[in-house]
Amino acid sequence: xxxxxxxxxxxxxxxxxxxxxxxxxxxxxxxxxxxxxxxxxxxxxxxxxxxxxxxxxxxxxxxxxxxxxxxxxxxxxxxxxxxxxxxxxxxxxxxxxxxxxxxxxxxxxxxxxxxxxxxxxxxxxxxxxxxxxxxxxxxxxxxxxxxxxxxxxxxxxxxxxxxxxxxxxxxxxxxxxxxxxxxxxxxxxxxxxxxxxxxxxxxxxxxxxxxxxxxxxxxxxxxxxxxxxxxxxxxxxxxxxxxxxxxxxxxxxxxxxxxxxxxxxxxxxxxxxxxxxxxxxxxxxxxxxxxxxxxxxxxxxxxxxxxxxxxxxxxxxxxxxxxxxxxxxxxxxxxxxxxxxxxxxxxxxxxxxxxxxxxxxxxxxxxxxxxxxxxxxxxxxxxxxxxxxxxxxxxxxxxxxxxxxxxxxxxxxxxxxxxxxxxxxxxxxxxxxxxxxxxxxxxxxxxxxxxxxxxxxxxxxxxxxxxxxxxxxxxxxxxxxxxxxxxxxxxxxxxxxxxxxxxxxxxxxxxxxxxxxxxxxxxxxxxxxxxxxxxxxx
Amino acid sequence: xxxxxxxxxxxxxxxxxxxxxxxxxxxxxxxxxxxxxxxxxxxxxxxxxxxxxxxxxxxxxxxxxxxxxxxxxxxxxxxxxxxxxxxxxxxxxxxxxxxxxxxxxxxxxxxxxxxxxxxxxxxxxxxxxxxxxxxxxxxxxxxxxxxxxxxxxxxxxxxxxxxxxxxxxxxxxxxxxxxxxxxxxxxxxxxxxxxxxxxxxxxxxxxxxxxxxxxxxxxxxxxxxxxxxxxxxxxxxxxxxxxxxxxxxxxxxxxxxxxxxxxxxxxxxxxxxx
Ligand code: SF4
Ligand code: SF4
Numbered sequence: 001x002x003x004x005x006x007x008x009x010x011x012x013x014x015x016x017x018x019x020x021x022x023x024x025x026x027x028x029x030x031x032x033x034x035x036x037x038x039x040x041x042x043x044x045x046x047x048x049x050x051x052x053x054x055x056x057x058x059x060x061x062x063x064x065x066x067x068x069x070x071x072x073x074x075x076x077x078x079x080x081x082x083x084x085x086x087x088x089x090x091x092x093x094x095x096x097x098x099x100x101x102x103x104x105x106x107x108x109x110x111x112x113x114x115x116x117x118x119x120x121x122x123x124x125x126x127x128x129x130x131x132x133x134x135x136x137x138x139x140x141x142x143x144x145x146x147x148x149x150x151x152x153x154x155x156x157x158x159x160x161x162x163x164x165x166x167x168x169x170x171x172x173x174x175x176x177x178x179x180x181x182x183x184x185x186x187x188x189x190x191x192x193x194x195x196x197x198x199x200x201x202x203x204x205x206x207x208x209x210x211x212x213x214x215x216x217x218x219x220x221x222x223x224x225x226x227x228x229x230x231x232x233x234x235x236x237x238x239x240x241x242x243x244x245x246x247x248x249x250x251x252x253x254x255x256x257x258x259x260x261x262x263x264x265x266x267x268x269x270x271x272x273x274x275x276x277x278x279x280x281x282x283x284x285x286x287x288x289x290x291x292x293x294x295x296x297x298x299x300x301x302x303x304x305x306x307x308x309x310x311x312x313x314x315x316x317x318x319x320x321x322x323x324x325x326x327x328x329x330x331x332x333x334x335x336x337x338x339x340x341x342x343x344x345x346x347x348x349x350x351x352x353x354x355x356x357x358x359x360x361x362x363x364x365x366x367x368x369x370x371x372x373x374x375x376x377x378x379x380x381x382x383x384x385x386x387x388x389x390x391x392x393x394x395x396x397x398x399x400x401x402x403x404x405x406x407x408x409x410x411x412x413x414x415x416x417x418x419x420x421x422x423x424x425x426x427x428x429x430x431x432x433x434x435x436x437x438x439x440x441x442x443x444x445x446x447x448x449x450x451x452x453x454x455x456x457x458x459x460x461x462x463x464x465x466x467x468x469x470x471x472x473x474x475x476x477x478x479x480x481x482x483x484x485x486x487x488x489x490x491x492x493x494x495x496x497x498x499x500x501x502x503x504x505x506x507x508x509x510x511x512x513x514x515x516x517x518x519x520x521x522x523x524x525x526x527x528x529x530x531x532x533x534x535x536x537x538x
Numbered sequence: 539x540x541x542x543x544x545x546x547x548x549x550x551x552x553x554x555x556x557x558x559x560x561x562x563x564x565x566x567x568x569x570x571x572x573x574x575x576x577x578x579x580x581x582x583x584x585x586x587x588x589x590x591x592x593x594x595x596x597x598x599x600x601x602x603x604x605x606x607x608x609x610x611x612x613x614x615x616x617x618x619x620x621x622x623x624x625x626x627x628x629x630x631x632x633x634x635x636x637x638x639x640x641x642x643x644x645x646x647x648x649x650x651x652x653x654x655x656x657x658x659x660x661x662x663x664x665x666x667x668x669x670x671x672x673x674x675x676x677x678x679x680x681x682x683x684x685x686x687x688x689x690x691x692x693x694x695x696x697x698x699x700x701x702x703x704x705x706x707x708x709x710x711x712x713x714x715x716x717x718x719x720x721x722x723x724x725x726x727x728x729x730x731x732x733x734x735x736x737x738x739x740x741x742x743x744x745x746x747x748x749x750x751x752x753x754x755x756x757x758x759x760x761x762x763x764x765x766x767x768x769x770x771x772x773x774x775x776x777x778x779x780x781x782x783x784x785x786x787x788x789x790x791x792x793x794x795x796x797x798x799x800x801x802x803x804x805x806x807x808x809x810x811x812x
Contacts (some may be wrong), residue, residue: 008695082806090567091803093796097566098776105768108696109633111626135696148700157698184574188621189765190772195572209807221809317570318810338595352591353571356783360790364783372594407575407589407780431575431587 007126012136012169013161017049019056019169022453024123026460029467031475031507038501041456042449052448053168057127061175063447064210065168073164076208080167081144083207084137087199088145094317094357099199102191103138106131112183112193117434118176121460130183130193133173136160137200140170174200175212175450178439178458179314180400185431198314198440205316212315215441219311220319224326228273228307237306240276241299244284251284252525258287261334262298268336269297269370270308270327270351272344272488279491285515285529286342289374292524293382298336305330308341309488310350314441324355331365338366340373343513345399345487346439348406369402371486374518375411378418385419385521389528392480394420394517395469397462397494398433399487407431412486412514419521420484426465434461436485438493454493455500463497466509474507480532483511508532541748542735548752555759556767563771568792574777578611579603589780597784608778615773617641632682639676646672650729662726669725677712680705704763711754714747 007020022041027033044058051067052060068076086092087099112130113119119128126132135157142149142158149158160166174197181194205211223229232240241258248256259265269290275282290297300306304326312320331339341348352367377383396416402408409430416423426433436443437459445454467474470481483498485491494511503509510532520529576587581604583589590596614620619637622630649665684705687697719725722741740748758764783789804811 079806086803086805089803090799090801091805093567093801094570097563097569097771098572100566101563101768101772101776105762105765105772107762107765108693108701109622109626109629110692110696111622111629114625131696152700155699155703157700181574184777186621186625188615188619188625189769190777192572192574192777206805206807206810209809216809318805353573356571357568357789357793358570360783360793361785366595366597368595369591372592372596376594403587404575405573406591407573407577407580407583407587408591409575409586409588411592 013166020127026121041452056169056172059453060448061450083203102196105189115183115186117461134193134196171204178435180435201315212445214444215311227303230273232273234301259298264335265298266337267297267340268331269340271342272309273307274488282513285519288519293377302330308347313350313354321358340368343486345401349401371411384523386523387419389521390420393422393473394482397485399490400435404431426469436462436490436493438489443489443492459497477508481509486514548755552755559767573780577778579608632679635675636679639672642672673716680709711750718743718747
């Protein structure tokens with residue numbers, strides 16, 4: 001095993017149990033700057049070593065990438081190489097230009113390294129340097145597909161052996177990146193290691209049929225079969241909505257009939273269905289606000305109309321397209337004027353950006369974020385607030401998909417500045433934000449020991465940002481502190497992070513969406529919407 | 539005559555190969571959107587990284603595009619390598635010195651031609667000054683870049699032999715150039731002979747320099763040193779290309795055209811092929 005700083009690119013083919021150990025982590029800010037404040041990594045089981053690829057860093061992200069029998073190994077490598085060729089063929093024409101640019105032009109200046117929160121949180125572990133995986137892919141590509149690589153080999157960098165371990169490690173390494181594209185922002189040549197990482201994931205999924213269970217079979221496939229990646233069917237959704245109406249009445253005293261399948265409504269509001277299960281107060285808050293503002297809106301209960309997630313954008317163009325087109329179709333059938341995406345970052349990007357060029361003309365319905373609409377309701381005073389009701393420190397997490405990848409930065413800030421007197425920014429924020437650590441599927445990948453990587457590594461920088469944003473207030477357990485994350489995936493990652501570090505139990509740090517804060521401050525509702533009833537640890 | 543033809547050929551190769559590279563990128567199919575904010579052409583919003591998606595019903599509003607913002611950013615990047623300056627100042631000094639030196643050397647070449655047509659003393663003076671600055675800056679920058687690649691263990695780890703070769707090739711062109719133009723023949727005199735197609739009889743040092751210079755001109759557009767082409771596409775046609783696909787838009791037209799040629803190569807995973 002290499003010490004993390006000594007790791008060389010050509011080690012990727014090395015016969016060893018483990019390429020690197022994650023043996024050094026960025027220290028956290030107070031009060032997490034003392035020993036014993038976080039659990040250790042779960043030990044890798046021997047049975048896992050035999051079955052999966054644990055020879056990268058001991059973490060298993062791709063639980064479907066299982067060790068084949070020896071004669072099958074060559075076939076696997078061969079298939080991967082075929083897939084790599086297809087990345088540069090007409091089968092991948094939607095990405096050909098950006099991919100070719102990033103493959104050809106990297107000058108290895110390493111400007112992008114410091115931008116990466118995973119590299120940073122592991123105290124610069126070489127394995128997680130953004131160009132490490134890109135360079136491995138380049139080496140393989142050169143070896144098989146360029147004249148220079150075939151003729152000059154080592155001279156142009158085509159100097160690694162390609163065997164099952166090499167490819168499997170690369171596959172695992174593609175799931176040590178949140179696809180947050182913060183690195184791309186800093187590249188002087190405009191190159192995109194995040195995009196390249198997703199291309200590696202695509203080879204595995206689209207050619208070899210290998211993708212993490214929670215993204216593919218229990219994600220996209222389930223969504224296409226049942227209507228939602230959560231498995232919630234239409235009947236279950238309708239039940240949920242009934243409960244939600246009762247809950248709203250109990251909490252606010254209001255009798256609200258949530259509009260469902262209303263033909264020709266102005267707005268089709270879509271949620272990440274995970275909200276109905278984990279955070280029903282979020283879609284409920286949307287209902288309260290939209291009803292109070294008198295908007296002409298509806299939810300859909302039709303297949304592919306009620307879950308706005310699209311996990312395909314993390315690993316598979318084919319799945320992404322199938323889902324996006326059916327979501328447009330569901331909106332078309334309802335005859336709505338526009339689709340408005342609730343608080344889910346990747347759903348924002350999937351529907352507005354990634355799907356924008358998947359079809360055209362009559363097949364499309366305009367897609368809009370909920371954030372400008374909510375700000376408009378605040379700005380024009382269609383909703384009125386008593387900010388004193390949000391009399392606790394609040395910080396805002398910026399979902400990468402909403403800010404860096406879509407350019408929606410101000411509306412959420414304007415709202416929060418209006419309704420939360422104790423608002424403070426994280427550093428950095430806006431388009432320069434750090435990923436929550438749950439991006440690109442990490443928030444939902446729960447197999448084997450992957451949660452360890454998420455909680456200890458990929459969410460680490462975000463956790464530290466949260467601690468720093470609350471500063472001295474962290475230690476004061478009497479003060480409720482609220483991390484506002486207007487994104488279901490980010491909330492998932494933050495929920496797990498706060499639980500892992502016992503930050504709610506010990507320090508009264510809570511999290512939630514933006515609309516919950518809005519309802520909590522509505523001047524027309526007397527009772528608090530946010531209650532923060534969790535017991536603090538003695 | 540050999541050198542006259544060789545140099546004209548080398549420069550032509552540089553231009554033609556570079557243009558071919560640009561043409562190859564330009565004719566690539568329309569790609570999925572990969573917006574990355576801040577995008578400098580977003581008028582009034584570029585400063586903080588905002589976009590038209592901050593507007594309600596953005597598709598019904600006229601788009602506020604600032605070409606000046608985009609050009610300003612492009613110039614800052616071309617003339618000052620701004621991103622590297624902001625993100626990695628240590629490397630910027632060397633890289634900027636090198637690139638600025640090359641700009642000066644291009645300027646110098648142009649001035650030599652002007653000076654040939656207008657043999658005025660003050661032009662000759664400016665030409666020499668620009669040439670000296672070009673060689674000095676490019677040499678210092680190239681040398682520092684090479685040293686960093688050799689002695690910085692991280693940079694070294696990721697640098698292939700070819701990338702060392704690239705730097706050494708340019709360094710050798712610069713060194714032989716400095717030697718040849720300061721000790722063998724004045725560049726003004728040489729350019730005069732070259733352009734009047736009189737038979738060139740350069741001495742040993744000039745010969746070596748010219749051969750290396752020609753090789754460099756032919757080689758640059760064939761390797762990744764042609765990033766002057768790629769950088770334009772990476773920013774303007776990928777990261778900053780946030781044109782929405784609205785009815786009647788250019789994007790829609792391109793998509794309709796692209797749909798005529800569906801992909802022939804198919805992916806093989808069971809969930810796609812079955
Ligand atoms: S900043 Fe860009 S050119 Fe430099 S190493 Fe990173 S990807 Fe390569
Ligand atoms: S996309 Fe994000 S996580 Fe991935 S390498 Fe770049 S900065 Fe790191």
